Amino acid sequence: EPKRSLEPEEHEKLRTQMDDLYQRLLPSDESEGRRAQLVKKLDRLLNTEWPGNDIRVNVFGSSGNLLASSDSDVDICITTPLKKLESMHSIAMLLHKNGMEKVVCRASAKVPIVKCWDPELNLAADLNVNNPLALENTRMIKTYVQLDDRVRPLAKIIKYWTKRRILNDAAFGGTISSYTWICMIINFLQRRDPPILPSLQKKAEERKQPENGKIPQFADNLDELKSFGGANKETLPDLLFQFFRHYGYEFEYSKYVVSVKEGRLLSRQEKGWDPANHYEKEARNRLCVEEPFTLNRNLGNSADDYAWSGIHGEIRRAFELLADGCQLEKCCEEYEFP
Ligand code: CTP
Ligand code: MG
Incomplete structure (x- = not known):
């Protein structure tokens, strides 16, 4: 069983490393x-x-x-x-x-x-x-990033890790795009208990009286939504550790689809991307991530079986290095081709 959580001293060590790295990653x-x-x-x-x-x-x-x-x-x-x-x-x-x-x-x-x-x-x-x-999905991501102060440092550090390990080039590497990783991060935060992020698309549907009669695609009333994640007290080190634990060991890829739109997981069966259905073209994909606005698009389909097993191995590698003495630097070490 993979280690469940960080010890207090490990937690402090990782916090310092994450703070330093985040400062370096902010654009000048x-x-x-x-x-x-x-x-x-x-x-x-x-x-x-x-x-x-x-x-x-x-x-x-x-x-x-x-x-x-x-x-x-x-x-x-x-x-x-x-x-x-x-x-x-x-x-x-x-x-x-x-x-x-x-x-x-x-x-x-x-x-x-x-x-x-x-x-x-x-x-x-x-x-x-x-x-x-x-333009629309970018504006929605930005709204998610602004909703809770933990999102930006967490996402930037995970993106940095994907870059250094060459895990974010859907066009050339047969891996998955930064955008796909961002959707995986947002959905992970929507599924914490209590949740850190809501589904902005569901919040928009729930709103009773749309201004000018048109229901917007997603809620962007930041002032009202800012308190949403307050009940969740998890820290950045906790979240980074749990992100890798979740996608490395807990998430059942053959059963579920990541859905930012719903703010939860969908079963592959209900989505119609059931691995048992050999006639369905998405059925073969190992990673299923629904594009929030174009629901029939699977953002995970740029990774074939081979690419996916490489990515999954890298997620586990990151987890092991954090679990074994918080080796964040080693975790983000530049990938060297064998
Ligand atoms: N996009 C998309 N569908 C994809 C990939 C990308 O709609 N399958 C759009 C999204 O609007 C996304 C943008 O293209 O925000 C840029 O994607 P990407 O380069 O993957 O993400 P970035 O946030 O720009 O990350 P990076 O800094 O690595 O370029
Ligand atoms: Mg880009």
């Missing part, structure tokens, strides 16, 4: 400044090339959800009624002509994107056009 003002400059620069480039098309440059992902570090890529969503920009080719050309490097156009991806590197600002960017879902 200088890097935030460069991010803002990139947005400005793109705004100017696009609106000069195609004036009068109401082109707006929005950030999403970690640049918009309070979970960025100084070296995070900038995720950018351009919104415009000018349909021809959606194919991304003309944007790729424009970036290339204006000094951006490593411009790559993935026009056939599920969401077409252009990747580039800005050598002046030392930033990598991913751009897409007219993808309102990404």
